[in-house]
Amino acid sequence: xxxxxxxxxxxxxxxxxxxxxxxxxxxxxxxxxxxxxxxxxxxxxxxxxxxxxxxxxxxxxxxxxxxxxxxxxxxxxxxxxxxxxxxxxxxxxxxxxxxxxxxxxxxxxxxxxxxxxxxxxxxxxxxxxxxxxxxxxxxxxxxxxxxxxxxxxxxxxxxxxxxxxxxxxxxxxxxxxxxxxxxxxxxxxxxxxxxxxxxxxxxxxxxxxxxxxxxxxxxxxxxxxxxxxxxxxxxxxxxxxxxxxxxxxxxxxxxxxxxxxxxxxxxxxxxxxxxxxxxxxxxxxxxxxxxxxxxxxxxxxxxxxxxxxxxxxxxxxxxxxxxxxxxxxxxxxxxxxxxxxxxxxxxxxxxxxxxxxxxxxxxxxxxxxxxxxxxxxxxxxxxxxxxxxxxxxxxxxxxxx
Numbered sequence: 475x476x477x478x479x480x481x482x483x484x485x486x487x488x489x490x491x492x493x494x495x496x497x498x499x500x501x502x503x504x505x506x507x508x509x510x511x512x513x514x515x516x517x518x519x520x521x522x523x524x525x526x527x528x529x530x531x532x533x534x535x536x537x538x539x540x541x542x543x544x545x546x547x548x549x550x551x552x553x554x555x556x557x558x559x560x561x562x563x564x565x566x567x568x569x570x571x572x573x574x575x576x577x578x579x580x581x582x583x584x585x586x587x588x589x590x591x592x593x594x595x596x597x598x599x600x601x602x603x604x605x606x607x608x609x610x611x612x613x614x615x616x617x618x619x620x621x622x623x624x625x626x627x628x629x630x631x632x633x634x635x636x637x638x639x640x641x642x643x644x645x646x647x648x649x650x651x652x653x654x655x656x657x658x659x660x661x662x663x664x665x666x667x668x669x670x671x672x673x674x675x676x677x678x679x680x681x682x683x684x685x686x687x688x689x690x691x692x693x694x695x696x697x698x699x700x701x702x703x704x705x706x707x708x709x710x711x712x713x714x715x716x717x718x719x720x721x722x723x724x725x726x727x728x729x730x731x732x733x734x735x736x737x738x739x740x741x742x743x744x745x746x747x748x749x750x751x752x753x754x755x756x757x758x759x760x761x762x763x764x765x766x767x768x769x770x771x772x773x774x775x776x777x778x779x780x781x782x783x784x785x786x787x788x789x790x791x792x793x794x795x796x797x798x799x800x801x802x803x804x805x806x807x808x809x810x811x812x813x814x815x816x817x818x819x820x821x822x823x824x825x826x827x828x829x830x831x832x833x834x835x836x837x838x839x840x841x842x843x844x845x846x847x848x849x850x851x852x853x854x855x856x857x858x859x860x861x862x863x864x865x866x867x868x869x870x871x872x873x874x875x
Contacts, residue, residue, distance in 0.1 A: 489763025496788030518575030527778025652742030
């Protein structure tokens with residue numbers, strides 16, 4: 475099982491095109507197969523790219539195009555009522571970048587195509603046949619594709635994960651439904667400032683938009699997960715009425731909701747995380763990105779970790795002599811890091827919805843809370859300062875770098 479000069483990548487979102495670009499740089503020809511009929515136009519809200527994610531994009535030549543359309547966030551505030559405290563940052567680290575998900579998809583798609591990567595849409599994977607010399611993917615339209623390895627970059631609802639392990643856990647619903655919009659209301663915070671606010675009935679965040687207005691996002695408690703189709707079948711005006719009722723007692727939540735239009739309300743969808751996946755690979759198949767690890771969006775690292783994993787997988791396939799050793803090295807490089815991020819995000823989630831008593835004393839406790847739970851060098855420092863050394867050879871027992 476030594477051949478690894480060609481690859482099938484399942485999934486054309488974020489991890490898929492980055493994986494193909496990294497493989498291309500590693501001398502491995504990759505083709506991307508996406509189930510949806512076109513690039514995800516209009517799907518999803520904004521996402522955050524941490525400095526480590528942008529650094530990984532630099533290795534595939536996509537960082538400048540992405541940062542050109544992103545909003546830099548170099549200051550963060552924690553707010554309870556009218557009390558605000560600045561969260562400490564990391565010295566010498568570039569700003570966080572927030573970018574529209576569909577715009578990021580398009581940039582990565584265009585970059586991959588420019589590098590000669592073939593991307594085919596309308597290709598929903600339904601089965602795989604492995605041999606000692608290769609793997610054949612079978613799609614719902616009856617077509618097939620052959621390569622030396624198959625990489626599942628197909629998200630939290632991954633088909634490839636199930637093919638690797640029929641008993642693999644699926645995504646876990648967080649009990650939250652995400653929404654986003656741009657309000658006409660102008661907040662008084664400086665440009666480049668993101669505010670995390672604890673409202674009376676929930677948590678929300680907001681930041682000034684460079685073109686005017688204020689972009690905000692909320693997570694509304696929901697009894698059961700809704701597909702994007704189900705969530706968008708509810709009239710936007712009805713969702714907005716629900717959000718105004720939930721956040722109407724807050725400032726500036728009240729003003730943000732009141733000056734947002736139903737036509738521009740973005741239903742992001744039900745939020746999921748991935749529990750630890752026991753098997754990242756089997757035979758000639760391997761997982762990358764959200765298919766293997768999807769931490770809570772509280773981490774601010776979901777997309778960045780997916781990009782990192784894509785690059786590290788390419789390094790391992792480039793340097794190790796056979797497929798099993800490459801996949802094993804890749805998992806050793808990644809599993810501990812992504813699990814640490816997921817654990818940190820889980821701790822943040824427990825602090826997002828304080829009860830009435832905790833909320834009442836939060837303004838007094840905020841400085842202690844920040845010092846104990848948000849120490850940047852101890853918590854996010856190792857995450858955001860992480861840089862992959864593309865030129866360093868990967869060994870069969872790699873040290874993470």
